[in-house]
Amino acid sequence: MKEKNILRFSILFYWTFFWGxxxxxxxxxxxxxxxxxxxxxxxxxxxxxxxxxxxxxxxTIALAFISSLEGLNFIFYLLASINFLKGKESLSQKWFFRAxxxxxxxxxxxxxxxxxxxxxxxxxxxxxFWLILIASWILFKYISNSDGKxxxxxxxxxxxxxxxxxxxxxxxxxxxxxxxxxxxxxxxSAPVEGTEVIKDVYKFDFPFLADKLVWETTINSFKEKHPxxxxxxxxxxxxxxxxxxxxxxxLYVFTEKLGLIKDN
Numbered sequence: 001m002k003e004k005n006i007l008r009f010s011i012l013f014y015w016t017f018f019w020g021x022x023x024x025x026x027x028x029x030x031x032x033x034x035x036x037x038x039x040x041x042x043x044x045x046x047x048x049x050x051x052x053x054x055x056x057x058x059x060t061i062a063l064a065f066i067s068s069l070e071g072l073n074f075i076f077y078l079l080a081s082i083n084f085l086k087g088k089e090s091l092s093q094k095w096f097f098r099a100x101x102x103x104x105x106x107x108x109x110x111x112x113x114x115x116x117x118x119x120x121x122x123x124x125x126x127x128x129f130w131l132i133l134i135a136s137w138i139l140f141k142y143i144s145n146s147d148g149k150x151x152x153x154x155x156x157x158x159x160x161x162x163x164x165x166x167x168x169x170x171x172x173x174x175x176x177x178x179x180x181x182x183x184x185x186x187x188x189s190a191p192v193e194g195t196e197v198i199k200d201v202y203k204f205d206f207p208f209l210a211d212k213l214v215w216e217t218t219i220n221s222f223k224e225k226h227p228x229x230x231x232x233x234x235x236x237x238x239x240x241x242x243x244x245x246x247x248x249x250x251l252y253v254f255t256e257k258l259g260l261i262k263d264n
Contacts, residue, residue, distance in 0.1 A: 004143040011136050012081045012096065015103070019074040026067045034181070047117045066106070073102040093140070100137045104130060190214070191221040194253065200229070204251040215251075222253065229255040 029037045044059035076099035083092035107130045114123035192214065194202035204218060223231070233254040 008140055008143055009081075009084060011140055012077065012084055012092075015099065015136065016074070016077040016081050019070060019077055019103075023067070023070050023074050026063075026070070047113070047119075050117060066109070069102065069106055069109075073099055073106060076102060096140060097137070100133055103133050107133065191218040194218075194222060197252075200255045200257070202253045202255065204253065206249040206251060218251075219253075226255070228258055230258050231255055 025037050026040060028035060029039045029041065040063055041056075041059060044063050045056055048054070048058045048062070076095055080092045080095035080099055083089075083095060107126045110126040111123055111130065114120070114126060192204045192206055194204045197203045202222070206214065206218075219231070219234075223229075231253055235252040235254065236249065
């Protein structure tokens, strides 16, 4: 295979899987084994709620529209890749242009939404993707019109040693990750045990990947174990107390005795 075709196929391969996984993330918006989805519906509800549009129908319509465009976009990239593998370069280029144009439209809509909802960090990210899409199309077109040399893979002694070391490192890392996952993934759904740090104040150290379901089961489990307590306030620990930052969350529950409430 010529060098230019390898690069062109790499571009198609990347964007096909990029949008394919994006569509899959809309279909599976939850935490599962070896998959951490994002709850886009809750995110959209939050965005529209910030504008005073608290009816979930607005978030539903917006998410359905975006998901349909992403699905269409993925199909365009997939057709471009299939035609490329069949050797139909002209047809592949047409489908790739349609996919690039749809992608640019999507990221333009995302950028407009970021400005409306005041999310400046996402605006920077979507703007960079917009530029990368333009660069991908220019590179794809330039390579297609240029002469390319056939790429020859020569496996010498140094390459063999590098491949062997790479395989060993990959195997070791995979075994370690699988072992860690099998021992810790139960924390995703198991309730967290609280510790009383001061009188009537309990601290809950939520593990990595713990979501709202863990939070709900933790609070319910705490109420069942401590029927004599009334929860007055729930406080999320500040970043200064959260040494692991994004790997977990600290939660403090302020309580008081039910007997004391009745006496008062």
